Amino acid sequence: MSRRLAPEGVKRNITKRGYARDEERDDAFRQIIRSIPRGRVSTYARVAEAAGYPLFHRAVARLLRKDTLTSLPWQRIVGSGGEIRLKGEFAEEQRLRLRMEGVQFHGERVNMGIYQHELRRWEVLD
């Protein structure tokens, strides 16, 4: 069976909790993140929006911080404008990983004009 993530009718854009299971939201994020191919990148905000949860960019960052070991290509998520948002050695690790995938930088930033991946707005589960 399949279902749309963030189905119609789910309330969004409101500041109260509890309108969607956090786990459901995180699954939506994981789907989107895994859809980014090698050598391409996307941003926190775009992942959130594509998953059906605009304004939840910070939640994407939280997930990546906590969920690094679940085979997510975390290095492919960067800040708007291609900025690396990790700090210190972690930022270096991300740059290294991206460069190994062939992503080139313009100064400190990823060249988004070339490497930004156009995300599909929804994904099918199962």
Next chain:
DNA sequence: ATCCTGACCCAAG
């Protein structure tokens, strides 16, 4: 409940 902080973002200046 309040306060602080963060792998965020964007409009202004």
Next chain:
DNA sequence: GCTTGGGCCAGGA
């Protein structure tokens, strides 16, 4: 170009 302030959501103290 960069810096700032305000907005955003959620987790932890």
